[in-house]
Amino acid sequence: MTFGEYIREHREALKEQDRRFSVRQVAQRIGVEPAYLSKIERGDVAPPSEAKIRALAEELGEDPDVLLAMAGKVSSDLQEIIRKxxxxxxxxxxxxxxxxxxxxxxxxxxxxxxxx
Amino acid sequence: MTFGEYIREHREALKEQDRRFSVRQVAQRIGVEPAYLSKIERGDVAPPSEAKIRALAEELGEDPDVLLAMAGKVSSDLQEIIRKxxxxxxxxxxxxxxxxxxxxxxxxxxxxxxxx
DNA sequence: AAATATGTGTACTATATACTACACATGACA
DNA sequence: TGTCATGTGTAGTATATAGTACACATATTT
Known part of the structure; x- marks a missing residue:
């Protein structure tokens, strides 16, 4: 399962119960254009920046480290610990x-x- | 001490004993233009890619993980282990x-x- | 039926990353 | 003293990253 698929799946699940989880509204809350989130979910573009992934994790109630991993990234705070x-x-x-x-x-x- | 300073210092030290450690010759062996290595050492540009840093570590007998850390990076093999x-x-x-x-x-x- | 919200296609854009290519002044050395 | 090597300044390039802006067709709601 790709990053985008995972996001879409979990966002849609939340949307069942609460229509504030539309692409547009989630996009607005995490601070990106709706078209961009749409493209991310469909794998049309690469996953977004660490900051946006964190906002998304918060919004969807997911583990940021897991989402970052699916996006091919490692949390910058962990990297800093290692670099020291x-x-x-x-x-x-x-x-x-x-x-x-x-x-x-x-x-x-x-x-x-x-x-x- | 910055990445560039560190490289320059250690390359110059080796050069004392062996003139094959000039900017030009080291640059050639690690596969970059001499002007580029010169700029790296003087901090005129950001540190190079992980691959070049590894080649540099090999060439100078330094620990690649340490050089990568000085360059603000974490080895991609470690990142992969974490991402799994x-x-x-x-x-x-x-x-x-x-x-x-x-x-x-x-x-x-x-x-x-x-x-x- | 009108207004509003939704997802997405197309076309850009700005900044960062990772370099190359060439020229040139200076220094070593044969 | 001429040649060769050395370090570096300037200019430019290709690709990746991280998005925006607008338009438009299709639901959904009022």
């Missing part, structure tokens, strides 16, 4: 490339709980 | 934002050794 300690993070992330989900989850939990 | 599991990695990386170096290092080591 490139060797440490590059090494760790490559190690985790083939780790199972539960292992990554557990590490995140351990770090959060301060078990280190 | 955005929630897991986004969460983990944000957790590790303020973790001390030794903690991140230890996690990477633990993962490598399979202690999980």
């Amino acid at each position: 300690r490139p060797q440490l993070f590059a090494d760790l992330i490559r190690q985790l490339k083939s780790a199972p989900d539960h292992a990554i989850l557990r590490i995140a939990r351990d770090v959060r709980d301060g078990d280190w | 599991r955005p929630q897991l990695f986004a969460d983990l990386i944000r957790q590790l934002k303020s973790a001390p170096d030794h903690a991140i290092l230890r996690i990477a080591r633990d993962v490598r050794d399979g202690d999980w």
Whole structure:
């Protein structure tokens, strides 16, 4: 499923219950032209900027990191974290490339709980 | 220290011992015009593409992830790893934002050794 | 039936990215 | 001293990114 398809699907679902989720009205709320959002949803143009994707995520109640990923992007705040300690993070992330989900989850939990 | 300054410094250092490290010759080996490399080193233009930065890292014996970071970029292979599991990695990386170096290092080591 | 809202086609535009090509003054060296 | 290499100034190019503006046919609402 492409970025555009995903957006369209979820926007239309919300529209069932609330007609404020038309292309035009969502476009207005996230600050783009309706024709542009329409083209994005149909894959006629590339996904929009990170800022617009974030606004869209907020509007549709979706996870911004997931939407950014579908758009082929990585959140700029994550990039900044990595850029500040490139060797440490590059090494760790490559190690985790083939780790199972539960292992990554557990590490995140351990770090959060301060078990280190 | 900027990307350009760093490159110039390290290239000049190598040039002391080996005159094959002139702007012209390095430029030729990494596949750019000498004038362009000159401008990069003086910060006259933005850092080059990821591919050229990698070639430069190879040529100067530097860590590509570090050079990419100085250029304000994050390696595309890391971005791809994150994009495949955005929630897991986004969460983990944000957790590790303020973790001390030794903690991140230890996690990477633990993962490598399979202690999980 | 009239007014209004909706989705989309077409045609642009502005800025950034990632360079090349050529010329030229200066310095090294044979 | 002539040749060759060196670093750099100027000008230009191709492609990507991130959109806008307007018009128009088709619903939907009043």
